[in-house]
Amino acid sequence: MHPPALRPTASQLALAVTGAGGSGAVTAGLILLEAVAAAGLQGLLRRSAGPQIRGGESAALLRFGPDPVLCAGDRCDLLAALDWDNHARFADEIPLDKASLVLADPAAGALPDAVVASGAKVRHMEFRANARQRSGGRANMVAVGALGALAGLPLRALLDGAARTLGAKGDAVVSGAQACIGAGHALADPADLLRETCDIDPHPRVRWHINGNEAAGLGALRAGVRFVAAYPITPASEMLEWLAPRLERLGGTLLQAEDELASVNMLIGSAFGGVPALTATSGPGLSLMLEGIGLAVASETPIVVVDVMRGGPSTGIPTKSEQSDLNAALYGLHGDAPHLVLAALDIADCTHTVAWAVRLAWRLQTAAIVLSDQSLGQSRAVCEPVAPDLRRPAGDATALRGPLLASDAVYRRYAVTADGISPMSVPGETGRTYTADGLEHDPEGTPSSRAADHATQLDKRQRKLMTFDFGPDWAEILDGDHDPAQADAGLRLCLLSFGALRGAVVEAAERLRADGWDVRSIALRLLAPLQCEALRAAIGQALVLVVEQNHGAQLFHYLHAEQALPAAARSLARPGPLPLRPGEIVAAAAQLLAEDPHARA
């Protein structure tokens, strides 16, 4: 057969609203996402903004359909431009083609060259003039009505979305917006409809309306985190802001630290006191925290740091996504410092992965770094909820903090045990006082520079990670509709990714399977300790393409260093800030399949 061609994902539609700062593009996106939810559909709303505090340009990018929305997709079906100011900055992020439809306000001036060159159909719509005719009218709301109509969203759902999104601003704002949405809805030419108009779902399923930062915060609360130390940083701040009032409702607290050097040490203090603690940061903050994370490893104090990755190095591209902190998370600590590194696979999975990380950190008395990124943290999904975990939270006095060895005459905080996990007391427990130490120490915690103590404690700290059974959650392995028992036999290609790239990879794998290829997607959730045996087994004899969003192919090199990959494995690594598109992955996979003499389907 021929290598697979690029195919549109027929059931999903991608919309974009762009405009200058203050034009309300993001608000328009939020209302459309509410309408998607009301229609019983699922959606993914990304936002793109420059670094400006106020002003500057912004874009809302919505993809929706009846099934879970995995990623940004390849193209934009429908664009409404509130104006053309700075459109050039978005041109790359909103791929238009001949099948695209562009709604342009003639008052905004001439079409940019890039839009003309795309060959997209253009419909002129007077957003501003229509808004001006209505009290409190705004052009973005007229655009919502027109976009919603062309995207097949019911008017009632759009009006309801406006009420939900703008309700806090008062009735006058809501009614003004609704009048404009109605006007915009009437502007749409039924001949241009991109999708059959659906109805409001009379029996809506319970869906999450959540962004990745909120989802990660929820995972922390579920697992028992009650102390958060915070230093603001884009794009992680929303997680901290979401947590602050909710921690208070649960009897917990958030402390705004003077810097990340402080926040990571505050976590260690809290965990030493027996209270599960977490912080969220991004690349620059992670760099400042690394010494503290090493202290958590050496003193065997459980802490969790969520790194919402952005373009790096240095200040980089703070508002846009990249997966380039993997090396820092894996290798940033000095000394031999085994620790946990996890990555959330999608917005809802932020809840699962962060909760798992908190529990693992406490079970294994070490530091966990959870990698999220801007594309998860600041994107909002309407999606299936992740069921709550009803186990007792980590840090609970009855939870697993290692056995208190009654047989010992003296309390040995760092006792050498078969599984490497030692009894951890917390202040208040009589007769079990000890001094936690970043200095190497003997089993009692007494500082020691003896070779034997160093080797014993290094072994113990490594053993507890290497011998622990992490179960099946280390990766998500998908074979499509293939019978899993048969999947290994004909397997041609594994698409291997970590974290947020999972969505684009799964979508690419689906397209390849539709073209007759036996493709497996493997998305790594646990990056350290790497589950090497299981990964090699999952790959088998198949070709491998490692897909990641960074310049240095960090995952590819890591997996090679761990001897987890066959020598012929290939890398598809591209830096941010543009999302890696499923079409790119399909194209790279097709080339790999075409070159392989044994892989003809």
Next chain:
Amino acid sequence: MHEPSDQSLEAASPPRPSGKPQAQRGKQAQPTPPAREPSARQPSPRHRASIPSLRAQIYKSHIKPVWCPGCGHFGVLAALTKTLAHLELPPERVAVVSGIGCSSRLPAYLAVHGFHGLHGRALPLAAGLKSARPELTVIVAGGDGDGFSIGGNHFLHACRRNQDLTYIVMDNEVYGMTKGQASPTTQPDWCRSKLTPQGTGIRRFQPAAIALAAGASFIARGFAGAPAGLTRLLAAAIEHPGFAFVHVLSPCRTFRPEQQHWKQQVHPCELEPAQDLAQAAALMQRDDGMALGILFRQRIPVYAAGVAPITEQALRQIAAHSGALAEIEAELCR
């Protein structure tokens, strides 16, 4: 290199005697009594009688300090164990958190909960512990390099946060553990470090004045060579609601042998502790750095946000998916 003159530097900041025993204090005209044996200011008889010195032993661990013979830090250790005994604090309800340096070795020598953490980061670690466990008595200890150089930012913010912590800085004006480099409190013309053979040329950090400016609500100065007075100060600091900073002059026998003369140079603070900022600022202006006692004490709101103990009821609610967490979950649904 800029050659600092003693005068130009010391004129702009309150002087403390140079380590040289023959050095003169800058402001002899003060109405302070001549330097006396600091033990002249003893705790009140009632106070003294209530310190059962033997009981202090239960706060000591079996670990032998790494400190040099004659190190001032022995005096601080003794004063601290006496203070804990005097306050009758159960060892398991006390945590001592430190950074890195000679003085930061303190927690291992105590039989309370301890954390010997990172260089300069004792204060934030203690802040996290106190937030998580507000009922604990949390004491932070370290040296001048740890607290005022690498940890200087945390010092400022701990002062202004006014969380209920006691911070003991054992100041010997030198980095001892790394074998004798100049610290922020070293005289600018101290030339005995290979790292700064011409002296640092940098004005000295003024711990008490900076603590005052940063908003600390309790500032005291003690002397390691006067453990009884220090015990009294530490007890007052621990009992003070809010951030209590105790600046302890703690001589380094090995790298700053001239500090043995501190015993003759320290003197009691001439006034009752200042209660308001203007009074305290005036006192700091006249401070020669050797005045012992409580320099400033003010009742201001304490940073008290902390974690409530998790109850059995809360655990049951989590297991039944009800209660506050279930409400938060429901708010995310649509």
